[in-house]
Amino acid sequence: MTSQAVTESHTSMDTLRRALAEIARGASPRVAELAKWAQKHPEEMAFHSVRGLAEFADVNPNTVFRLARALGFDGYEACRLAFQQALRGGEDSYADRAARLRDTEKGALFDALAGAAQSNLGALFDPETVERVDQAASLLLSARQIHCVGVRSCYSIAHYLSYTGRMAFANFAATPAEPGAIADTLTATGPNDVVVPISYSFYSAEAVRAHEIAKSRGARILAITDLYSSPLADGAEIVLTPKMDGPQALPSLLAYFALAEALIARMVSTSKEARGRIADFEARLTKCGAYVA
Numbered sequence: 001m002t003s004q005a006v007t008e009s010h011t012s013m014d015t016l017r018r019a020l021a022e023i024a025r026g027a028s029p030r031v032a033e034l035a036k037w038a039q040k041h042p043e044e045m046a047f048h049s050v051r052g053l054a055e056f057a058d059v060n061p062n063t064v065f066r067l068a069r070a071l072g073f074d075g076y077e078a079c080r081l082a083f084q085q086a087l088r089g090g091e092d093s094y095a096d097r098a099a100r101l102r103d104t105e106k107g108a109l110f111d112a113l114a115g116a117a118q119s120n121l122g123a124l125f126d127p128e129t130v131e132r133v134d135q136a137a138s139l140l141l142s143a144r145q146i147h148c149v150g151v152r153s154c155y156s157i158a159h160y161l162s163y164t165g166r167m168a169f170a171n172f173a174a175t176p177a178e179p180g181a182i183a184d185t186l187t188a189t190g191p192n193d194v195v196v197p198i199s200y201s202f203y204s205a206e207a208v209r210a211h212e213i214a215k216s217r218g219a220r221i222l223a224i225t226d227l228y229s230s231p232l233a234d235g236a237e238i239v240l241t242p243k244m245d246g247p248q249a250l251p252s253l254l255a256y257f258a259l260a261e262a263l264i265a266r267m268v269s270t271s272k273e274a275r276g277r278i279a280d281f282e283a284r285l286t287k288c289g290a291y292v293a
Helices: 003-008 013-026 029-040 042-047 050-057 061-070 076-088 094-101 106-124 127-141 152-168 181-186 205-216 254-269 274-287
Strands: 146-149 194-197 220-224 238-240
Touching: 013 029, 013 042, 013 076, 029 042, 029 050, 029 061, 042 050, 042 076, 050 061, 061 076, 106 127, 106 254, 127 194, 127 220, 127 238, 127 254, 146 152, 146 181, 146 205, 152 254, 152 274, 181 205, 194 205, 205 220, 254 274
Parallel strands: 146 194, 194 220, 220 238
Antiparallel strands: none
């Protein structure tokens, strides 16, 4: 992401959080540290003066100004305005999205659905995202145990990822489904485990709580969510943000399922044991009559 992209899309908190993440990785130590802090405290960036923010964040005022310039702004005042506008940005409710469908003609609706689906899948397989998916697959392969957590519409994604993963790998745990099972399971995780919380705005309280438990236990986190400003992105080792565009009442989950398929496919492609485990799985189910010809 370039600095220009920030100033052109200054009302997007996601754009600002992405830019801060890049600065935190590549800037000088003091500016990088402030960028990390700002990711967690965007509201402070929005409403403090230079000196007020410097005092609140325990940095030099010049560091605040340098961060604003690193974000692509001419000065701190423009930077502060961008954060204010981003925080004011609202979101449509699902009912609002459904109401718009009432005014959409059938042909235009299906054209919009097809176009969004193609765009969402195309973005998932762009070079930058593919590289992050590859890194995520390596992270999962290294885990002692993998816990995929999703509720409501995201339960199906978490279940699909863990189900297909368990066919090929011994380190995937079953997706928690019973009340209280998420906390019961995640309180036993540690630094050798990977937790995969899955949610999008409006963020499920259970997924956010799972993320908090994973962080408190020192588990590594692979967040699958919609934005870098998502609460699930905070402290995550890897963040994957499949596009969810489309005219549907709920955001499209097509790219989320494609991401789950891509992760498992990449893991299988690098594993010597996966094929044998899948063959054993198929043989067991066939012997038990799970399939009907």
